[in-house]
Amino acid sequence: MDQPKPKKPTNVELLNRLRDVLGGRRVSRALGDRLNYSHDLWPRSLLEIRRGEAPYRPDLIIWPETTEEVSRVLKVCNEMRTPVVPFGAGSGMCGGVLPVCGGVVLDTKRMNHIERISEESQVAVCQTGILGIHLEQELNRRGYTMGHFPGSFGISTLGGYLATRSAGQAATMYGKIEDMVLSLQAVLADGTVIHTRTAPRRATGPDFNHVLLGSEGVLAVITRAHMRLHALPAAREFRSAVFPKLDNGLEALRLMLRFGLRPTIVRLSDPADTSVTMKALGLSAQGCLLVMVFDGRSAQIELESAKALEICLANGGRDRGEEPARHWYNHRFAEHFRQSPLLAEQKMVLDTIELAATWTNVKPLYDAVHKALGRQATVLAHVPHAYPEGCALAFTVLCKVTTEDEFKRYDRLWQTAMDAALKNGGVISHAHGIGRQKVRWLAKQLPLALPLLQGLKRRLDPNNILNPGKLSVEVECPC
Amino acid sequence: MKISPSQASTELREALTAIVGEANISVANLERLSYCRDLNPMANLATNDGRLGPLPDVIVWPHEVDQVVRLVKLAAERRVPLIPFGAGSGVCGGTTPLRGGIILDLKKMKRILALDEKSLAVTAEAGIIGQHLEMELNRQGYTMGHFPSSIYTSTLGGYLAARSAGQLSAKYGKIEDMVLGLEVVLGTGEIMRTPVAPRASLGPDWNQIFVGSEGTLGVITSATCRIRPYPPSREFASFVFPTIEAGIEGMRLLMQNELKPAAVRLYDELDTALVGTGSKQGESSESFFDSLPISQFGNAVKSLVPGLVRRAERFVGQRADLANELQRFATKGCLLVLTFEGEELLTRAEKNLATEICEKAEGVNKGPEPAMRWWKNRYHVSYGQSKVFYHGAFVDTIEMATTWRKIADLYHEIRRAVREKAFIMAHFSHAYHEGCSVYFTFVSAGTDVEKARQTHRQVWDAAVAACHRVGGAMSHHHGIGYTKAPYMHEEHGQAMRIFEALKQEMDPAGILNPGKMGLS
Ligand SMILES: Cc1cc2nc3c(=O)[nH]c(=O)nc-3n(C[C@H](O)[C@H](O)[C@H](O)COP(=O)(O)OP(=O)(O)OC[C@H]3O[C@@H](n4cnc5c(N)ncnc54)[C@H](O)[C@@H]3O)c2cc1C
Ligand SMILES: Cc1cc2nc3c(=O)[nH]c(=O)nc-3n(C[C@H](O)[C@H](O)[C@H](O)COP(=O)(O)OP(=O)(O)OC[C@H]3O[C@@H](n4cnc5c(N)ncnc54)[C@H](O)[C@@H]3O)c2cc1C
Numbered sequence: 001m002d003q004p005k006p007k008k009p010t011n012v013e014l015l016n017r018l019r020d021v022l023g024g025r026r027v028s029r030a031l032g033d034r035l036n037y038s039h040d041l042w043p044r045s046l047l048e049i050r051r052g053e054a055p056y057r058p059d060l061i062i063w064p065e066t067t068e069e070v071s072r073v074l075k076v077c078n079e080m081r082t083p084v085v086p087f088g089a090g091s092g093m094c095g096g097v098l099p100v101c102g103g104v105v106l107d108t109k110r111m112n113h114i115e116r117i118s119e120e121s122q123v124a125v126c127q128t129g130i131l132g133i134h135l136e137q138e139l140n141r142r143g144y145t146m147g148h149f150p151g152s153f154g155i156s157t158l159g160g161y162l163a164t165r166s167a168g169q170a171a172t173m174y175g176k177i178e179d180m181v182l183s184l185q186a187v188l189a190d191g192t193v194i195h196t197r198t199a200p201r202r203a204t205g206p207d208f209n210h211v212l213l214g215s216e217g218v219l220a221v222i223t224r225a226h227m228r229l230h231a232l233p234a235a236r237e238f239r240s241a242v243f244p245k246l247d248n249g250l251e252a253l254r255l256m257l258r259f260g261l262r263p264t265i266v267r268l269s270d271p272a273d274t275s276v277t278m279k280a281l282g283l284s285a286q287g288c289l290l291v292m293v294f295d296g297r298s299a300q301i302e303l304e305s306a307k308a309l310e311i312c313l314a315n316g317g318r319d320r321g322e323e324p325a326r327h328w329y330n331h332r333f334a335e336h337f338r339q340s341p342l343l344a345e346q347k348m349v350l351d352t353i354e355l356a357a358t359w360t361n362v363k364p365l366y367d368a369v370h371k372a373l374g375r376q377a378t379v380l381a382h383v384p385h386a387y388p389e390g391c392a393l394a395f396t397v398l399c400k401v402t403t404e405d406e407f408k409r410y411d412r413l414w415q416t417a418m419d420a421a422l423k424n425g426g427v428i429s430h431a432h433g434i435g436r437q438k439v440r441w442l443a444k445q446l447p448l449a450l451p452l453l454q455g456l457k458r459r460l461d462p463n464n465i466l467n468p469g470k471l472s473v474e475v476e477c478p479c
Numbered sequence: 480m481k482i483s484p485s486q487a488s489t490e491l492r493e494a495l496t497a498i499v500g501e502a503n504i505s506v507a508n509l510e511r512l513s514y515c516r517d518l519n520p521m522a523n524l525a526t527n528d529g530r531l532g533p534l535p536d537v538i539v540w541p542h543e544v545d546q547v548v549r550l551v552k553l554a555a556e557r558r559v560p561l562i563p564f565g566a567g568s569g570v571c572g573g574t575t576p577l578r579g580g581i582i583l584d585l586k587k588m589k590r591i592l593a594l595d596e597k598s599l600a601v602t603a604e605a606g607i608i609g610q611h612l613e614m615e616l617n618r619q620g621y622t623m624g625h626f627p628s629s630i631y632t633s634t635l636g637g638y639l640a641a642r643s644a645g646q647l648s649a650k651y652g653k654i655e656d657m658v659l660g661l662e663v664v665l666g667t668g669e670i671m672r673t674p675v676a677p678r679a680s681l682g683p684d685w686n687q688i689f690v691g692s693e694g695t696l697g698v699i700t701s702a703t704c705r706i707r708p709y710p711p712s713r714e715f716a717s718f719v720f721p722t723i724e725a726g727i728e729g730m731r732l733l734m735q736n737e738l739k740p741a742a743v744r745l746y747d748e749l750d751t752a753l754v755g756t757g758s759k760q761g762e763s764s765e766s767f768f769d770s771l772p773i774s775q776f777g778n779a780v781k782s783l784v785p786g787l788v789r790r791a792e793r794f795v796g797q798r799a800d801l802a803n804e805l806q807r808f809a810t811k812g813c814l815l816v817l818t819f820e821g822e823e824l825l826t827r828a829e830k831n832l833a834t835e836i837c838e839k840a841e842g843v844n845k846g847p848e849p850a851m852r853w854w855k856n857r858y859h860v861s862y863g864q865s866k867v868f869y870h871g872a873f874v875d876t877i878e879m880a881t882t883w884r885k886i887a888d889l890y891h892e893i894r895r896a897v898r899e900k901a902f903i904m905a906h907f908s909h910a911y912h913e914g915c916s917v918y919f920t921f922v923s924a925g926t927d928v929e930k931a932r933q934t935h936r937q938v939w940d941a942a943v944a945a946c947h948r949v950g951g952a953m954s955h956h957h958g959i960g961y962t963k964a965p966y967m968h969e970e971h972g973q974a975m976r977i978f979e980a981l982k983q984e985m986d987p988a989g990i991l992n993p994g995k996m997g998l999s
Binding site for chain 2: 118120121122123164165166167171176178182188192193194195196197198199200201202203204205206207208209210211212213214215216219228230231254258259260261262296297299300303304307356357358359360361387388389390391392426427428429430431432433434442445446448449452453455456459460471
């Protein structure tokens with residue numbers, strides 16, 4: 001295929017120096033690659049794409065395979081003041097990988113080795129470019145699980161999880177990704193390799209893992225992680241209940257966790273989610289459907305699931321047996337992928353807005369967000385994970401638009417939801433992160449976070465080469 | 480004893496007084512002396528010897544966050560060191576005013592601001608004493624689950640600042656696992672309030688940056704922490720394992736079977752001999768050092784070391800190698816103490832499963848008594864230690880953590896590295912899914928304070944080097960202060976750049992607790 005002329009001629013020196021490090025085949029300037037790597041799955045970008053617009057484009061894509069190569073390419077890019085966008089699988093939902101200043105996309109997916117599994121400590125040492133599903137499959141083969149199952153399981157990487165503080169379906173039991181990490185290796189903008197040390201806990205200063213976790217590519221490229229594993233559970237129980245109102249279901253969840261029960265998965269739908277999402281999966285119910293999965297030793301989970309059901313019944317729930325939960329479990333990844341044709345279709349926008357709040361705040365938050373969004377779109381909501389202190393809330397919004405007003409309406413949906421969240425004690429993201437999309441509202445939620453982060457970045461990445469324009473209100477390009 | 484006068488100028492004093500009021504500021508020597516050290520053993524020893532470290536120039540007691548803001552701004556403008564102070568129970572010199580300056584004692588900020596029963600969260604000011612907070616929660620039917628041995632003499636802010644661990648950490652976590660939100664006054668005087676939610680994805684987690692920062696990045700003024708219903712039931716179990724390795728294996732299996740015991744403590748042979756595994760003996764024992772008595776070692780030791788009872792501490796301090804040989808007589812195996820708490824339905828099931836697991840792993844079931852005895856005496860141990868100092872000897876503790884794969888190595892390596900210089904015994908507490916911590920108590924002495932200080936430093940140098948050789952964290956819950964500051968670069972390597980950058984951003988004037996934690 002003819003090499004079309006890049007808009008801005010690629011810096012030949014940069015190209016050559018990167019080829020010196022990686023060889024010719026792991027550096028690309030092909031147009032096809034540049035288009036593919038110009039966005040993630042932020043629905044707003046998808047609106048642009050279906051109009052045939054794609055405002056940003058990287059100049060080069062590179063595929064390093066080792067930490068050492070990452071270090072060397074960052075050194076080159078730092079010297080040449082070239083932006084570098086760390087890129088996992090591009091399944092992000094908020095524009096985290098948009099190359100707003102062009103430059104180099106660093107795809108981590110060839111860094112996909114599981115380097116070691118310590119059976120004794122139940123720890124896996126992995127490169128971060130590995131897809132979640134591949135990591136989990138290999139662990140399963142060895143008798144373990146990491147317990148991280150995001151809806152995007154098959155199309156996202158460990159590095160992406162770490163960089164965005166991702167949550168999987170089993171977060172109720174295993175926590176979010178930040179709860180599973182023991183230590184990280186990462187490369188700073190100037191090529192310096194840093195390691196945090198592996199220990200179950202420590203008291204040796206701030207937790208540097210937590211500086212890198214959620215840093216969305218702006219502070220370092222995370223190259224390796226020590227992750228906690230669990231033995232594959234010996235047994236599994238399914239339970240389902242349906243509640244007349246969301247309040248009843250929320251109260252049941254709260255009381256279960258307060259009691260000390262540890263379900264692996266809980267998923268509570270509001271009435272609309274029950275009748276649309278769950279129905280699409282082949283489940284029929286009216287009201288608010290709760291599906292629960294319990295994993296562990298059979299004696300233990302029989303006890304726990306029976307108690308959970310008892311709590312449901314005492315709070316207005318009706319027992320729906322095992323089947324709805326088992327059915328949902330078997331089709332749980334289909335949920336998301338059924339939605340994608342809707343987006344490809346013109347004249348429709350679809351997105352997920354995920355928030356979190358304490359139990360005290362969650363119902364008022366639900367009511368406020370639901371009411372505000374309900375005037376503009378169809379709204380389906382569910383609780384994807386719950387904790388003893390509160391839970392996450394996911395709103396799926398969809399509405400018909402015209403080519404003229406689609407951006408306006410899309411942006412208004414978000415503005416509405418974020419305003420309501422900020423006003424009602426919610427956090428503006430539970431697991432998807434900030435990206436390009438939520439910076440404005442992060443500035444409201446945590447006013448000091450952005451200036452501090454930018455200050456930290458100036459010291460660790462003085463040339464601002466790492467993922468410029470993210471976790472920052474201003475877009476300042478290095479070149 | 481000669482006390483150098485306070486360096487605080489009249490002008491500074493007046494400015495401080497204008498902020499906190501006459502009643503909440505002092506330059507009196509009595510106070511300056513009281514606030515010049517925490518409970519780190521070298522400071523103890525020096526003080527007994529009539530030597531003083533650097534003294535603060537002035538102590539202030541703010542009552543509210545606005546005052547803290549004004550104090551921090553004032554200190555920043557004048558470039559005067561400002562040292563946040565909880566209860567001074569730290570054991571690594573965290574509050575020592577190395578460069579003089581202002582001690583900011585937070586103990587008058589001690590209100591409980593909110594109890595959210597529905598969300599299981601309590602918000603309290605940082606200066607509240609742990610026991611006061613816990614008692615009030617108990618009254619309302621809750622517990623925070625944080626029980627450091629120093630609970631009577633330490634503050635919520637101190638726990639957070641030093642990443643403290645309580646005895647029931649296996650169930651409730653360390654303090655960093657409990658924190659939901661913080662209010663922190665940065666070195667610039669700006670207030671950071673992190674939003675309270677069970678989880679969030681809002682970039683880096685600022686809570687986890689301030690937790691463990693030991694007063695170098697900001698003054699924690701209040702915190703929201705997880706709480707749990709007060710446990711309606713409690714179960715106890717004890718097992719003796721033939722070797723330390725077998726005991727470690729038992730603990731590992733417990734944790735990796737996803738059990739959540741509240742306390743998990745495994746004593747090495749010597750420590751086991753001292754605490755006793757029987758159901759009766761040692762019942763009245765007030766501390767380890769009271770229980771050093773020979774009765775537990777039998778006649779062999781009696782003839783070997785006459786007068787051990789009276790002179791135990793001195794003895795072990797000066798003849799560490801011989802004392803370590805006592806281990807040979809401690810043939811009782813290794814005691815594992817377990818407690819479970821929560822709803823009865825769950826604790827009973829957990830205890831049964833734990834028993835099954837331990838017995839399969841060579842543990843001999845000793846019934847609930849040894850565990851109940853530990854429970855009863857659980858705060859005594861630490862307080863017994865002070866007696867050691869009366870004899871010119873010193874006692875210190877080393878608490879490190881690593882993964883299961885390395886924990887036995889860490890234990891043996893540290894013992895090997897230290898045994899020539901100090902009498903050392905150990906227990907393993909704070910167990911997690913992937914590893915646990917090991918807690919060494921060592922006793923030693925020198926012919927004078929200077930010699931003692933040298934020995935102390937040698938012990939630490941050797942222990943930390945061994946820890947870094949094996950791989951692990953050089954502190955699990957006591958923190959760094961200044962005594963472990965020299966090892967920070969070795970511990971973290973280039974990751975210290977992150978800490979330095981945070982410091983420069985949050986405390987550009989460099990006034991917050993200067994000289995600590997290996998920061999430049
Ligand atoms: C259908 C669908 C379902 C989803 N379900 C979930 C869900 O259940 N839970 C959930 O949490 N998320 C979910 N997501 C969102 C998304 O999958 C997550 O945010 C995921 O963590 C992104 O991983 P990725 O590898 O695709 O990262 P990318 O999208 O490639 O990158 C995300 C961000 O991380 C940075 N980054 C990536 N790798 C590195 C690295 N190695 N070092 C430094 N920075 C890096 C990027 O620069 C970018 O800022 C879903 C998305 C889709 C499309
Ligand atoms: C007998 C005994 C037993 C102990 N047992 C345990 C135990 O079981 N577990 C355990 O973890 N520790 C234990 N310790 C150590 C000690 O109690 C802890 O480190 C505790 O967290 C210190 O709390 P404090 O309020 O006394 O803090 P301080 O000693 O006053 O201060 C400790 C550090 O925190 C900083 N700091 C204090 N308050 C604030 C604040 N509000 N904002 C910012 N920085 C602040 C100080 O500047 C200093 O650097 C024990 C100590 C003793 C003496």
